[in-house]
Amino acid sequence: MAIIEIYDLIMHYLVIIFATNDFAPWIRGVLGGLVIGAVFGGALVMVYLERKFLGDMQSRIGPNRVGGRFGVLQLIADAIKLFTKEDIIPAKADKWLFIGAPIVALTSGFLMVAVIPFDLLVIKGNEYAVAVSRMDISILYLEAVSGLAIFATFMAGWGSSSKYAVLAAFRNVAKMIGYEIPLGITVISVAVMAHSLDIVEIVEAQSSIWFIIAQPLGFVVFFIALLADVGRIPFDQTEAEEELVAGWATEYSGMRWGLAFFAEYLHAVVGSFIVTLIFLGGWNGLPIVGNLYIPGIFWVIAKTIMVMMLFIWIRAALPRYRIDQVIDIGWKVLIPLALLNLVWSTIIGLLWA
Amino acid sequence: MAEIIDNFIPVAIFIVFGLVIPLAIMFIVKQISPRSKNPIKFTTYESGSVPTGSANMMFNVEYYAYAILFVLFDVELLFLYPWVTVYVNDSVTTPGFTTGFSILAMVLFMIVVLLGLVYEWKKGVLEWVR
Numbered sequence: 377m378a379i380i381e382i383y384d385l386i387m388h389y390l391v392i393i394f395a396t397n398d399f400a401p402w403i404r405g406v407l408g409g410l411v412i413g414a415v416f417g418g419a420l421v422m423v424y425l426e427r428k429f430l431g432d433m434q435s436r437i438g439p440n441r442v443g444g445r446f447g448v449l450q451l452i453a454d455a456i457k458l459f460t461k462e463d464i465i466p467a468k469a470d471k472w473l474f475i476g477a478p479i480v481a482l483t484s485g486f487l488m489v490a491v492i493p494f495d496l497l498v499i500k501g502n503e504y505a506v507a508v509s510r511m512d513i514s515i516l517y518l519e520a521v522s523g524l525a526i527f528a529t530f531m532a533g534w535g536s537s538s539k540y541a542v543l544a545a546f547r548n549v550a551k552m553i554g555y556e557i558p559l560g561i562t563v564i565s566v567a568v569m570a571h572s573l574d575i576v577e578i579v580e581a582q583s584s585i586w587f588i589i590a591q592p593l594g595f596v597v598f599f600i601a602l603l604a605d606v607g608r609i610p611f612d613q614t615e616a617e618e619e620l621v622a623g624w625a626t627e628y629s630g631m632r633w634g635l636a637f638f639a640e641y642l643h644a645v646v647g648s649f650i651v652t653l654i655f656l657g658g659w660n661g662l663p664i665v666g667n668l669y670i671p672g673i674f675w676v677i678a679k680t681i682m683v684m685m686l687f688i689w690i691r692a693a694l695p696r697y698r699i700d701q702v703i704d705i706g707w708k709v710l711i712p713l714a715l716l717n718l719v720w721s722t723i724i725g726l727l728w729a
Numbered sequence: 730m731a732e733i734i735d736n737f738i739p740v741a742i743f744i745v746f747g748l749v750i751p752l753a754i755m756f757i758v759k760q761i762s763p764r765s766k767n768p769i770k771f772t773t774y775e776s777g778s779v780p781t782g783s784a785n786m787m788f789n790v791e792y793y794a795y796a797i798l799f800v801l802f803d804v805e806l807l808f809l810y811p812w813v814t815v816y817v818n819d820s821v822t823t824p825g826f827t828t829g830f831s832i833l834a835m836v837l838f839m840i841v842v843l844l845g846l847v848y849e850w851k852k853g854v855l856e857w858v859r
Binding site for chain 2: 402404406408409412459460461462463464465466467468469478479482483484486487489490508509510511513516534536537538539540541542546550553554556557560561564567568571572573621626627630631632635699700703704707708711715722725726729
C-alpha cells in the first residue's frame with residue numbers, strides 16, 4: 377500500500393497549497409498554473425488519442441513514424457513545425473480582432489479550468505476540495521465563461537474579412553444561441569436535484585446515485601448540447617471542410633492557428649470534465665472495487681478519458697448535419713426535452729429533500 | 730465578502746495567464762519564424778482567385794427573431810439559477826414566504842415563457858429558411 381501512502385502525502389501538500397487559508401489566494405492562483413499545465417497536457421493526450429483512434433476506426437494506421445511504432449512524439453514534431461512557420465496577418469483583416477480572437481478563446485478555456493474540482497479530501501474532519509478556486513456558484517460561473525468562446529469565433533470570423541470565415545461566424549452564433557439554452561436548462565436540472573450551484577456539492581449529492589441514472593434524459597440532452605457547444609463533429613458546421621474551407625480559422629496560419637485549435641481542444645477536455653462531474657458521479661467510485669481504496673482523482677480522470685473516447689467515437693461514426701437541421705434540433709427537440717427533464721428533476725428533487 | 734473576493738483572485742491571475750501565454754508564444758514565433766514581403770501572401774483566401782467585393786456582408790433580418798428568443802430564454806435561465814437553491818425550503822430561508830410559494834411562482838412563470846415559445850413556433854419563426 378505504499379503507493380496510496382505516497383498519494384496521500386502528495387495530496388496532503390496539495391491541500392496545504394490549495395485549500396488552507398494560511399496561503400494567500402495569490403499563491404494559489406500562481407500555482408494554479410500547474411493545473412493549467414496539466415489540463416494542457418490532457419488536451420495534448422486527446423489530440424494524440426483522436427488521431428490514433430480515428431486511424432484505427434478508419435482502417436488506417438495513424439501517426440507511426442516519430443517516436444517509435446506508436447508515434448508518441450508526433451505532437452512534438454507538430455509543435456516544432458507550428459513554431460517555425462511564418463505568421464501571416466492578411467492585409468484586409470481587422471488586425472486587433474484577428475490577434476485578439478485566439479487570446480479570448482484560450483482565456484475562456486483557462487477560466488473554466490479554475491473551478492474544476494478533482495477530488496474532495498477529508499482531513500481531520502475538515503473537507504478540502506482539490507481545486508484552484510472553490511466558489512459556491514461554480515456551475516453558473518462555468519456557463520458564463522464558456523460563453524466567452526462565442527465571442528472568440530465571431531471575432532476571428534469577422535476580423536479576418538474572408539467570406540468563408542464570416543459565413544462560419546454567422547453559423548456559429550446561430551448555433552450557439554440555440555444550444556446554450558438546453559445546456560443551461562439541463563445544468564439547472566442537475567442543480568435542482570443537488571440543491572446547490574457548487575460543483576463539489578453536486579458531486580457529493582451523487583454519492584448514492586449518479587445523475588446519469590436519476591435523469592437519463594437530462595444526460596442525453598446535455599451531451600448533445602455539449603457536442604454542439606464545443607463544435608465536435610455532428611455539429612461542426614462552423615469549420616466544415618467541404619463547404620467553408622476551414623471555417624472561421626481559414627485565414628489563420630502557423631502558431632496563431634495552433635492557438636485557436638488548441639483552445640478548441642481545451643474546451644473539449646473541460647467539457648469532458650464537466651460531464652464527468654455533474655452526471656457521472658465525479659470522484660464517487662463504482663462499487664465493483666469493493667474495499668480497495670482508489671483515490672478520487674483517478675476516478676475523475678478515468679471517467680474523463682472515457683468521455684473523450686465517446687467524443688472521438690461519435691466523430692468517427694456520425695456524418696455532419698446541415699445547418700438548418702442543427703437549428704431545428706436545438707430549438708424544436710432539445711429545448712422541449714430539456715424543459716420536460718426540468719419538471720422531472722424538480723419532482724425528484726422535492727421527493728429527496 | 731472577503732472570502733468571495735479570495736475565491737476570485739485566482740480567476741484574476743488566470744486572466745493574466747490567458748493574456749501572457751499567447752503573447753509570449755507569438756513573441757517566440759516572431760523570433761524564429763521566417764518572414765517574406767511578397768504582397769500576394771497577404772491577400773484574403775478565396776479559392777485561389779482574386780477576392781471580389783467586401784466580406785463584411787449583411788445578414789438576414791429574420792436572424793433577429795432567434796436572437797430575441799434567445800434573450801427571452803436566457804433571462805428565464807437567470808431566474809432559475811437562484812431559484813434552485815431555495816425552492817425546497819423557501820418558507821425557512823426566505824421570511825414571508827409560505828411553503829411551496831416559489832414552486833408555484835416558477836410554474837406560472839414557465840407557463841408564460843412556454844406560451845411564448847409555442848406562439849413563435851406556430852408563427853413559423855423557428856424555420857431557418859422562410
